[in-house]
Amino acid sequence: QVRLVETGGGLVQTGGSLRLSCAASGRTFSSEAMGWFRQAPGKEREFVAAISWGGGSTWYTDSVKGRFTISRDIAKNTMYLQMNSLKPEDTAVYYCNKDPRPRGRTWAPSDYWGQGTQVTVSS
Numbered sequence: 864q865v866r867l868v869e870t871g872g873g874l875v876q877t878g879g880s881l882r883l884s885c886a887a888s889g890r891t892f893s894s895e896a897m898g899w900f901r902q903a904p905g906k907e908r909e910f911v912a913a914i915s916w917g918g919g920s921t922w923y924t925d926s927v928k929g930r931f932t933i934s935r936d937i938a939k940n941t942m943y944l945q946m947n948s949l950k951p952e953d954t955a956v957y958y959c960n961k962d963p964r965p966r967g968r969t970w971a972p973s974d975y976w977g978q979g980t981q982v983t984v985s986s
Contacts (some may be wrong), residue, residue, distance in 0.1 A: 865889040865975060867959050872980030875949055879984070883944040885959030885977060897935060897942045898963035898970055901955035901982075910970045912944060913963055922970065926952075949984045956981050 871883040887898070898913035912933040913922045921933050932945040942959060961975035 865961055867961060867975065867977035869959050869977040869980040871980040872957060872966070872982045874983045874985065876985050877935050877950060880945070880947045881949065881982060882980075882981060883946065883957055883959075885942040885944075886890075887942075887961070889941040896964075898935060898960045898972065899942075899944050899957060899959045900944060900963075900972055901953075902961055902979075903952075903955040906955075908958070910963075910980070911957070913965075913970045914942065922965075946982070949982075951986045953983045954982060954984050 866888045867900045868886045871881060873881060875881055879893050894916050896913055899911040901907050902908040903912050909922055911927055912931055918935050923931060929950045930946065931975055935942040936945060946953065956979040957982045958979045959977045962973045963970045
């Protein structure tokens with residue numbers, strides 16, 4: 864079994880930055896893609912970013928391109944999401960996901976989720 868724990872959320876003003884971390888314990892995730900998803904109040908959970916197992920390829924939803932950067936440290940079993948130039952519409956609970964799969968122009972999550980971390984961007 865794998866356990867995913869997200870940290871790094873918080874309250875930030877528009878234009879600010881946050882860095883989210885997702886630490887995995889148990890079975891390592893070095894051979895699988897990893898991803899970030901988010902869910903805003905009253906909305907469905909949506910794809911944010913994904914990274915290949917080796918970290919050489921990354922994908923982003925259009926709304927965060929140029930502002931967010933996904934990365935991973937396999938030795939530390941940790942994935943990151945650097946979020947810059949945050950906007951109020953980025954407010955959501957952010958979840959990491961193990962082994963998401965590409966589906967058309969987006970990614971579909973697996974059933975492996977962390978508990979989520981709240982990101983709130985004030986205007």
